[in-house]
Amino acid sequence: MQLSERHVVARQFIRYALVGLASNAVLFVIYLLMAWLGTSPKMAMTLVYLVGVAQTFVFNKGWTFAHSGPSEQALWRYVALYAIGYVVNWWLIEALVYRLGWPHQAVMGGLIVLMALFFFVGLKFWVFRPVVGNAGGRA
Numbered sequence: 001m002q003l004s005e006r007h008v009v010a011r012q013f014i015r016y017a018l019v020g021l022a023s024n025a026v027l028f029v030i031y032l033l034m035a036w037l038g039t040s041p042k043m044a045m046t047l048v049y050l051v052g053v054a055q056t057f058v059f060n061k062g063w064t065f066a067h068s069g070p071s072e073q074a075l076w077r078y079v080a081l082y083a084i085g086y087v088v089n090w091w092l093i094e095a096l097v098y099r100l101g102w103p104h105q106a107v108m109g110g111l112i113v114l115m116a117l118f119f120f121v122g123l124k125f126w127v128f129r130p131v132v133g134n135a136g137g138r139a
Contacts, residue, residue: 009124015064016120019056024112027052031108041093041104049089053082065128077127085115 003011027048034044057078061067067074089111096102 012064012124013120016060016123017116019059019064020116020119023052023056024116028108028112032105035104041097041108042090045089045093045108046086049082049086053079060123061128065123067128067131069128069131074127078123081119081122081127085119088118089115 030051031044031048034047035041039047057075060078061071061074092111093104093107096107097104
């Protein structure tokens with residue numbers, strides 16, 4: 001039985017959310033601990049961001065999107081997408097925490113939700129886009 005595209009996207013989003021929730025729950029606690037120990041919010045965000053990117057690539061490629069294309073190409077797109085996300089995170093922390101004085105805990109918590117939606121769309125339609133044909137093994 002073949003699933004409709006709507007069902008495929010829903011299943012992928014649920015899997016993506018499960019990977020993200022598990023990863024971000026652990027990383028958010030680590031972020032808060034690092035901030036409590038005196039690490040600046042930008043440095044703490046940077047460190048947990050790097051760990052999060054590294055650990056979620058494998059789960060999102062293999063389980064969430066069941067991507068069968070070349071891993072190297074997907075990895076480069078994954079890193080590029082998350083580099084863009086990092087710049088957005090850094091800029092919003094700079095603007096909202098350092099310039100406007102908002103509590104870093106709330107800003108980081110909100111960024112997790114906002115960026116999750118941004119990343120899902122980027123992963124679905126760019127990083128792990130479906131492989132069409134076999135153009136010399138390139139996707």
